[in-house]
Amino acid sequence: MHELSIAISMIDQITEESESRGGLDVEAVHLKLGAFSGVDKEALLFAYELACEGSLLEGSRLVIETIPLVIYCDACQKNRVPPSLYQLSCPECGSPGQKIVSGREIEVTSLEVAA
């Protein structure tokens, strides 16, 4: 359950961002979350709400976009979505996938602020 640590890091970062822009009234936070990030979406949503209490972000929404795991297949020379998170191989040719292209993201992409 490190989702609470993740949520606190997010809030710290956004608070800093807000201060550098002269104070923002944040209504929603958009986050890209990789399927292979090791962070659970539901747990993060729960932790976010808790962590926001008493902070600048209290009452804001967290909007999570899940990014699928994509590997690069050396044999096909193409990006591929593996059959599952525990089988990192090419769905077309079966070659093992050594390189992860995406799916590890934990990234705040944008904020919705009151105009």
Place this chain on the structure above:
Amino acid sequence: MSARMVEVRAKVLKQNDLLARTLRERFRREGTCVVGLVSSPGSGKTAFLEKLLAGLAQDSRVAALVGDLATENDAARLRRATPDVRQINTGTVCHLDAQMVEKALESWHLDRIDFLFIENVGNLVCPSSYDLGEELRFVLLSATEGEDKPLKYPTIFNSSDVAIITKMDLAEAAEFDLPAARRNIDSVRPGMQVFEVSAKTGFGMQAVFDFLHAQLARARQPQVAATRA
């Protein structure tokens, strides 16, 4: 009320990643080979580390940081092999982060240490997100845990560099399916190097010592390529 969008694009663990990168550069500069250990609770991390420290201490200078929620028990055990052991108590936090490592290193002379091991909190989920600046990450899996652990925790196996199968002396009694375990490890991290060991009998430990010595020698080779830049 209308809202406007503000682009941010910030990695949530940027602070940790930056600090981990600084630590990694420092370890390389000082010539210390740093290895992180992750596993579930009770998979034999501390017993393995005890043997590792004792074996390497024959001809190398070794040190360890051990993370636990509470108690100094692990550090006390490891101090039988080397006095350079520090415990990191995380309180309620389920993983180590780069800042805890940096703090624990205070006043240590890294240039006098060949191998530093960082034993994470027993947990196969949370530590995978936090880079500690280590050169290599070992993930441990005990023969008594069952061969499908890698499939259940693919993120941590994938984020590790070497898999260590521990408690091999119990493999037969536990009806451990070794070929399946190796297949599963290879499925989540194709090409991953695997060692089979028993800390109790010493089986397989020499191969790990040899591997680490080779790592250290490689890290300390004059950087021919680097001078070109």
